[in-house]
Amino acid sequence: MEGFTPWPPDLEARYVAEGYWGASLLGDVLRGEPAGLALVAGDDRLTYAELDRRADRTAAGLLRLGIRRGDRVVLQLPNTAGFVVTFLALVRVGAAPVLALPAHRESEIRYLCELSEARAYVCAENDGDFDYREMARALPVEQVIVDGDPQEFTALAGVDADPVEAPRPEPSDVGVFLLSGGTTGLPKLIPRTHRDYVYNLEASAGVCGFGPETVYLVVLPAAHNFALACPGILGVFATGGTVVLAPSGSPDDAFPLIERERATVCAVVPPIALLWLDAASWSGEDLSSLELLQVGGAKFAAERAAEVPSDLGCKVQQVFGMAEGLLNYTRLDDPPELVERTQGRPLSPADEIRVVGEDGAPVAPGEVGELLTRGPYTLRGYYRAPEHNARSFTPDGFYRTGDLVRELPSGHLVVEGREKDQINRGGDKISAEELENHLLAHPAVHDAAVVGVPDPLMGERTCAFLVVRHTAPTLRELKDFLRARGVAAYKYPDRVETVEGFPRTPVGKISKKALAATLS
Numbered sequence: 001m002e003g004f005t006p007w008p009p010d011l012e013a014r015y016v017a018e019g020y021w022g023a024s025l026l027g028d029v030l031r032g033e034p035a036g037l038a039l040v041a042g043d044d045r046l047t048y049a050e051l052d053r054r055a056d057r058t059a060a061g062l063l064r065l066g067i068r069r070g071d072r073v074v075l076q077l078p079n080t081a082g083f084v085v086t087f088l089a090l091v092r093v094g095a096a097p098v099l100a101l102p103a104h105r106e107s108e109i110r111y112l113c114e115l116s117e118a119r120a121y122v123c124a125e126n127d128g129d130f131d132y133r134e135m136a137r138a139l140p141v142e143q144v145i146v147d148g149d150p151q152e153f154t155a156l157a158g159v160d161a162d163p164v165e166a167p168r169p170e171p172s173d174v175g176v177f178l179l180s181g182g183t184t185g186l187p188k189l190i191p192r193t194h195r196d197y198v199y200n201l202e203a204s205a206g207v208c209g210f211g212p213e214t215v216y217l218v219v220l221p222a223a224h225n226f227a228l229a230c231p232g233i234l235g236v237f238a239t240g241g242t243v244v245l246a247p248s249g250s251p252d253d254a255f256p257l258i259e260r261e262r263a264t265v266c267a268v269v270p271p272i273a274l275l276w277l278d279a280a281s282w283s284g285e286d287l288s289s290l291e292l293l294q295v296g297g298a299k300f301a302a303e304r305a306a307e308v309p310s311d312l313g314c315k316v317q318q319v320f321g322m323a324e325g326l327l328n329y330t331r332l333d334d335p336p337e338l339v340e341r342t343q344g345r346p347l348s349p350a351d352e353i354r355v356v357g358e359d360g361a362p363v364a365p366g367e368v369g370e371l372l373t374r375g376p377y378t379l380r381g382y383y384r385a386p387e388h389n390a391r392s393f394t395p396d397g398f399y400r401t402g403d404l405v406r407e408l409p410s411g412h413l414v415v416e417g418r419e420k421d422q423i424n425r426g427g428d429k430i431s432a433e434e435l436e437n438h439l440l441a442h443p444a445v446h447d448a449a450v451v452g453v454p455d456p457l458m459g460e461r462t463c464a465f466l467v468v469r470h471t472a473p474t475l476r477e478l479k480d481f482l483r484a485r486g487v488a489a490y491k492y493p494d495r496v497e498t499v500e501g502f503p504r505t506p507v508g509k510i511s512k513k514a515l516a517a518t519l520s
C-alpha cells in the first residue's frame, strides 16, 4: 500500500523465521466454541457461531456496496455489537477500518476521510444531542452507513448478503489504522498489518492469561487499541472467552454488568480506576468475579495500585502501551513492588528498547532518558507522513516515543515524564499544537500556548495561555468556538489564562515549563 512503510527485509525474515509473524488474519480471530458466548452488548447475546455468521454476511454486504480489499473505511461507532460486527466484516474483506473515537467531530472525521481517501464512513445515529448523520452530509465520502435510522444513507442492518467467495487479504497487508495521540498540528494514522496486530493480541492474551473462562468487560471505547487488542476484544475472541460491552466506565454502568455477567477482567485508564476504588466501598454490587484490573494509558500512582487488591478484590496490572506498537505489561506473577511501582516490561522478546539522552546516545543504566523502540509490532512510519516520519524515527528505524523512562535491571520501565508536546488528560491524548492552531483561528486570539497542569483525578488537565488582541474570550466562549469548529470535546481547554506575552527559552522557544510554573 502506498504511504505505508514496511519493515526492512532482514527484520521481516527474522520475525517470520522466529514465529512472531504467522499466516493468520485479523478476520480469523474468532476461535471460541461455536456455541460459546462471544459477545454481550445491550440486549444482544451472540455465540461465536452467530457472530461469525453476522460478520460474514456483513462482509458480503460490504462487497456488494463495492468495498474491496485495499480500501479504507472510517469506522466511528460506540461500544455496540455493530462496532464488533463491522470491524470483523471490514478486516475479512481486507478493507482497513480507520478507527475514529465516538467523541470525534467534523474537524477530526473530515481529516481522517481525506487523509485515508476513505470509500465509506460508518457511524451511529447520534451521541446525545449530536447527530452524526448531519455531520456525514458534509464529508468527502461516497457512502455513509448508519447503525440505526439511516435517513438518506445506507442502514448497517441492510448491509447484508449471502456470503460469497472473495479475494482474501495477505497477512502483510495493512489490516487496520489506529490514531496516534498526536504531537503535531494534525493527528497521524498508524498502519497495523494483519500479522503484526495478530501477534500483538495473541501475545498479549498469553501474558494476561486469557482463555475460555475469561469474561472481559469493555468500558473504554472499543476503537482504542487498549480495549481492542491489548489483549482486548480481539484477544478474548482469539482465546475463546466472552466480551461484554459497557457504555462507559462509570461505576453505575460497569458494576451492575460485572455482577450480572460475572466479568473477570477489565481494562481502564487511571481516572476510572480511582472512581472504582472509591465506589467499591459503598456500591452494593458483587464484584467478586473480578480477577484482574488492567490500568494504563496514563501513569497510575504506586499508592493507588497497591489499593486495588484490597479494595476491589483483584490483581492489578499496569500497562504502558501506545497505538504505535510497543506494549509493556507487569506480569501476573511479578512481585508487588514491580506491579505497583513500574509500568511493566516489553511484551515481546523481540522488542528492542533504547533509553537515550538529548545527544541520542544511551544513558547510563537506570538513568532517565527518552524511550526509543523497534520490534515486530511497532510501526516503521506513520501513513502518508514522510516529513513527520523523518523526525519520529531514527535512521535505523527506532520509533521515538517522546516518553521519558528509567529501565530497571529486570527490564521493567518506569515512566518519568514526557518530552512530546502533548497533554495526557486521563489517558485522552491532546496535541498541544493542534489545539493551539484552533485557538489561533479565534479573532480575539493573538497567540496561544497549551500546557498540561497536574490534576489529582485526571493526572493532567488542559490550560490554554492566550495573548489576546482586545477583550479576552471567556472559557465558555472558547468552548463554543471549538464546538463550532467541530473539535472533539475532550480537547477543549479546562482553563484559560490571559498573559501579556510568553516566557521564552534561551533559544527563543515558548517555555511551557515556565508557563505551567506560573499556575502553581
Ligand code: OOB
Pocket (backbone or CB within 6 Å): 179, 180, 181, 225, 226, 230, 295, 296, 297, 298, 299, 300, 318, 319, 320, 321, 322, 323, 324, 327, 343, 401, 403, 415, 418, 424, 427, 429
Ligand atoms: C495508550 O495508547 P495511546 O496511543 O493513546 O498513547 C500512548 C502514550 C504513551 O506514549 C505514553 O505517553 C502514555 O500514552 N501512556 C502512559 C501509560 N500508558 C500510556 N504513560 C504512563 N503510564 C502508562 N501506563 O495509551 C495505550 C495503548 C495500549 C495499551 C495501553 C495504553
